[in-house]
Amino acid sequence: MNYFKNIKNAFKFKNCINYIIVGAMLIISLVMSSMGELPRSSADLLAQMGYSILLAVSLNLVVGFLGELSLGHAGFMCVGAYIGCYFANSLYEVIDSKLLVLIISMLIGGSVAAVFGLIIGLPALRLKGDYLAIVTLAFGEIVRTIFKNQPAFGAALGLSTKRFGSDLYIVALIVVLISLFLIQNIIRSKHGRAITAIRDNEIAAKAMGINITYYKLFVFVFAAFFAGVAGVIFGSKVTPVTYSFFSFNYSIEILVMVVLGGMGNITGSIISAVFITYLNFQLQDKLPGELAALKYLVYAIILILVVIYNNAPKLAALREKLSISNAISSKKKSKNPAAQHDDKNRWDVVPTKIPMDEIVSTDLKQEKAYTPDKPEKGGTE
Amino acid sequence: MLSTLFDGLSLGAIYALIALGYTMVYGIAKMLNFAHGDIIMVGAYTILTTLTMNGHPIIGVVAAVLVCTVAGIVIEKVAYKPLRGASPLAVLITAIGVSYFLQSVAQLIFGSKSQAVQLASFGTVKIANAEINIGTLITLVVGAVIMIALTLFVKYTRTGRAMQAVSEDRGAAQLMGVNVNKIIMITFAIGSALAAAAGVFYLLQIPAVSPTLGSMPGIKAFAAAVIGGIGSIPGAMLGGVVLGVVEKFALSVPALAPYATAIEFALLILILLVRPIGILGKKRREKV
Numbered sequence: 301m302n303y304f305k306n307i308k309n310a311f312k313f314k315n316c317i318n319y320i321i322v323g324a325m326l327i328i329s330l331v332m333s334s335m336g337e338l339p340r341s342s343a344d345l346l347a348q349m350g351y352s353i354l355l356a357v358s359l360n361l362v363v364g365f366l367g368e369l370s371l372g373h374a375g376f377m378c379v380g381a382y383i384g385c386y387f388a389n390s391l392y393e394v395i396d397s398k399l400l401v402l403i404i405s406m407l408i409g410g411s412v413a414a415v416f417g418l419i420i421g422l423p424a425l426r427l428k429g430d431y432l433a434i435v436t437l438a439f440g441e442i443v444r445t446i447f448k449n450q451p452a453f454g455a456a457l458g459l460s461t462k463r464f465g466s467d468l469y470i471v472a473l474i475v476v477l478i479s480l481f482l483i484q485n486i487i488r489s490k491h492g493r494a495i496t497a498i499r500d501n502e503i504a505a506k507a508m509g510i511n512i513t514y515y516k517l518f519v520f521v522f523a524a525f526f527a528g529v530a531g532v533i534f535g536s537k538v539t540p541v542t543y544s545f546f547s548f549n550y551s552i553e554i555l556v557m558v559v560l561g562g563m564g565n566i567t568g569s570i571i572s573a574v575f576i577t578y579l580n581f582q583l584q585d586k587l588p589g590e591l592a593a594l595k596y597l598v599y600a601i602i603l604i605l606v607v608i609y610n611n612a613p614k615l616a617a618l619r620e621k622l623s624i625s626n627a628i629s630s631k632k633k634s635k636n637p638a639a640q641h642d643d644k645n646r647w648d649v650v651p652t653k654i655p656m657d658e659i660v661s662t663d664l665k666q667e668k669a670y671t672p673d674k675p676e677k678g679g680t681e
Numbered sequence: 682m683l684s685t686l687f688d689g690l691s692l693g694a695i696y697a698l699i700a701l702g703y704t705m706v707y708g709i710a711k712m713l714n715f716a717h718g719d720i721i722m723v724g725a726y727t728i729l730t731t732l733t734m735n736g737h738p739i740i741g742v743v744a745a746v747l748v749c750t751v752a753g754i755v756i757e758k759v760a761y762k763p764l765r766g767a768s769p770l771a772v773l774i775t776a777i778g779v780s781y782f783l784q785s786v787a788q789l790i791f792g793s794k795s796q797a798v799q800l801a802s803f804g805t806v807k808i809a810n811a812e813i814n815i816g817t818l819i820t821l822v823v824g825a826v827i828m829i830a831l832t833l834f835v836k837y838t839r840t841g842r843a844m845q846a847v848s849e850d851r852g853a854a855q856l857m858g859v860n861v862n863k864i865i866m867i868t869f870a871i872g873s874a875l876a877a878a879a880g881v882f883y884l885l886q887i888p889a890v891s892p893t894l895g896s897m898p899g900i901k902a903f904a905a906a907v908i909g910g911i912g913s914i915p916g917a918m919l920g921g922v923v924l925g926v927v928e929k930f931a932l933s934v935p936a937l938a939p940y941a942t943a944i945e946f947a948l949l950i951l952i953l954l955v956r957p958i959g960i961l962g963k964k965r966r967e968k969v
């Protein structure tokens with residue numbers, strides 16, 4: 301019985317929307333290319349969107365779901381691109397099928413990146429927040445510097461790779477679909493709930509018996525794997541693969557995608573990855589010379605405004621007013637008045653409205669926990 | 682050998698000055714000001730502008746300190762103040778946004794090309810068979826004086842003690858009548874002024890300015906602050922000097938030179954693995 305319920309759930313619109321978006325992209329472009337209407341540049345753009353989605357969604361796993369800031373996602377991509385493409389170069393001599401080589405090199409690149417994810421995940425167990433952010437940043441720079449100085453990987457000139465051709469976007473989007481399937485199902489499972497529990501309150505999660513070590517490492521390895529795969533797709537599109545691409549700025553660009561789309565929201569990550577990649581693509585040619593900086597200016601302003609709007613304590617009332625999901629849920633509630641309980645009258649029985657955060661956590665929201673000018677509710681002074 | 686040591690110490694002084702800004706802001710506002718490195722760039726461009734208007738280098742230095750101080754205060758008011766009390770992640774991301782903002786504005790105004798800034802040229806002196814640049818010595822001496830002055834300021838003045846109180850326990854400090862917002866503003870002002878000073882010394886070593894000038898020294902100084910224990914003022918100085926010396930010595934060995942950056946960051950990771958709070962950091966107990 302439960303099984304059928306699960307299947308039914310899987311086909312709900314809410315759960316399918318990510319597949320629908322990516323699937324629609326794939327089908328529309330396939331139809332266009334069969335009519336010969338898909339220009340080379342659009343196919344390139346689609347492949348680029350594919351790996352951007354992979355990067356954004358996998359970073360969202362770390363930042364949005366696990367709640368640890370990683371500033372070295374481009375580093376994992378760098379490992380994947382260099383190692384995967386290096387193997388691909390030698391595999392091409394043995395195997396004829398381009399597709400097979402790409403698939404094998406994606407697996408190799410992803411796996412090696414995952415090993416690095418494990419290495420970076422280990423300090424993550426001892427470090428928190430800002431400290432972890434600097435370690436991931438340092439990792440990204442270290443990886444880049446090492447590849448830059450290896451003659452086997454082309455040193456400063458970069459590793460020359462074999463292009464896959466204009467059909468790369470089909471492979472890229474199919475890989476995106478597969479990884480979305482994996483990531484979504486993990487998030488909706490018991491494991492995903494454990495991960496978000498760690499994000500919301502690590503100590504409380506530990507007390508509930510969640511194995512923090514295991515889940516933190518798991519998320520880092522998982523995210524690194526997909527970043528590595530994205531790197532291989534990148535390497536099959538761009539040649540040569542140079543170390544300068546995977547700079548700190550690129551890690552930030554991925555982070556911008558995640559923040560814009562909403563942390564912990566996969567659909568948001570997909571949409572913003574597509575949007576930003578498109579914007580980049582369009583602005584690259586249209587903005588000559590120094591005006592290219594306008595692109596980053598726009599990024600910066602959007603980033604600052606979005607974060608302030610979403611997080612400023614003073615704007616909480618405004619957010620409540622404008623929130624879409626709130627409007628929907630209040631409509632639903634009004635349809636069924638019996639489902640609404642007035643907690644205030646039964647405060648002695650069910651204290652459901654007490655925000656858990658304020659009780660259990662003093663580390664993150666210190667200010668909120670003891671604001672001196674706000675007396676406790678119900679206190680008569 | 683000796684000249685490498687001096688080079689390393691003066692580079693370390695620069696890192697220490699930048700790291701002080703990071704560490705003070707972290708101690709008092711509990712946030713990472715990622716845009717701190719770009720304040721250096723703002724200062725450097727201020728000097729460039731003064732010099733192109735035929736101003737005296739001293740005027741340029743003073744203008745740089747003033748402009749950076751104001752920029753620090755404005756950034757704090759506009760970008761960080763609305764987020765006080767929000768999650769650290771949100772503030773960090775805003776800071777990254779501010780850093781992008783400063784870089785792209787600089788690029789729009791001055792162009793992305795690196796421009797030469799000849800602030801002053803110095804000769805060399807001989808100390809025990811080693812040729813040492815006088816600029817290096819000036820950096821070392823003035824940097825040390827600034828750091829001693831800052832330590833005295835934080836220890837003995839009223840404002841400095843208020844800063845300590847806020848970093849210890851913001852709520853209690855507020856109850857004792859400390860104006861927390863004002864203290865945070867002062868912290869940003871001091872941090873930015875120190876960054877401007879670091880920018881001046883940086884131009885003495887590498888006389889060129891570009892929009893991304895501040896990003897690498899900024900990140901390294903951040904690493905220095907973390908190595909020393911973020912939030913601790915002597916820690917930032919120690920971390921800066923350690924990192925500067927390590928960088929110069931790595932650069933002086935031909936086999937290691939290409940990996941200098943990697944070695945510095947690897948040192949950071951190693952120190953954090955052994956002591957997750959940095960060398961001089963204070964351990965904070967986490968309560969449920």
